[in-house]
Amino acid sequence: MFGHPRDSEGQEDHWIPLSDLMTGLMMVFLLVAASYMTDMEIANYKIRKIAVRYSEVHDALYRDLAREFRNDLPRWGAELHRDLSIRFREPDVLFTTGSDALNPRFKAILDNFFPRYIAILDSKKYRHSITEIRIEGHTSSFWNKGTPPNSDAAYFNNMALSQARTRSTLLYVMELPAVSGERPWLKRVLTANGLSSSRLIYRSDGREDPVRSQRVEFRVKTDAASRIARIIEVAK
Template sequence: MRDDAEHIEQEEHWVSVSDLMAGLMMVFLLVAIVFMVDAEIERNKISEVAVLYDRLRTQLYQDLLEEFEPDLERWGAEVNPDLSIRFNRESLIFGRGESDLSLAFESILAEFFPRYMRIITSDAYREDIAEVRIEGHTSSGWLGQTEDEAYILNMGLSQERTRSTLAYVLNLPAVSNQRNWLKEHMTANGLSSSKPIVDSTGEEDGERSRRVEFRLRTDAESRIAAMLEEQDL
């Protein structure tokens, strides 16, 4: 009888342990399901933000193109789907090796920039613009210098050109009411010859490489990064 009682007690013990393990597995399963559901919700949010900003970029590109297309050839400029506007006819913007704006480029900027600001600070886009980048680009050469020396010298030249451009547009009377917004969002970036324009054969197009670009960055990247950080937390 004693052996039977011990046997029954052991069986009851193992049944209790089995029930406990089954309960724990159910808890872990529920936690895993909740985690997967939350992760799916966050992925959907990120996807929705990406789709939203892709549509916004497409519409903004169309608005910029529609506004400036009649003037692009005259300005030696182009509007690109990546939301950059290139002024790449060097003879109109700077003298060779100089950082002071030409009178022709000042005239172009006075015509271009207020219209540009009217679009990007409209109710449709204002809250979604994270940065207005003025980029200065050069060709890779510098007479009498090694490749590395030319790169450094061109870095200084491209930075000076962007500063000259920024100072000019910031002080245009036509955008004076947007000056505070511009100081919060506009940057000047000299990139030397790091991003040359190449022709169909892969050779550098020196004339088009020497350019100034206005480039917009939306806050889609920062919003998606914030969502990912929330997931990590």
């Protein structure tokens, strides 16, 4: 009968350290959570900062390209898009049907266009933000009368043709004397990409536009995506 108070005191003696332990664990949890939130906030801040920087570089580069080529693009049969691609959209000017040899008119355009284009991209303002300059070759889904459009044969034949055309274009512009000083940098960033009919252009009624689908595009990629990926990886 008289042992119960002693037992209660013993239980209280055990509960006090246990409550302290729970409090300590809760504090550790809160510190870990706070640290995690701080890391995530820092990562989000860095991502937002890169996004703002990318937008600034993107918009400035678009303005500089538009200013440089605004009088030339119409007579070249070309157009500048907001994604920073410059599209040469008149297939008869570019190549002979079924050939990867550059037409004289296209060579003359590249003689004028490419050195001025690279002078902008390789300037101190943009050079360190650019990871790739893509020469893209695109075709329609047609090959010849004996090959059904959108067939595997048409796709693979057009793939070989578009790849050959972009290689011919890359070889020609790399050999231009006006860009000889930028050649080491161009070897790191300039690529040739034949895409066959994978990115067709369509008319307003939803049908393929076979003429406009045949084109050569110069496209710029920046380091924004790779920087964001590195931040996310570190924050994991």
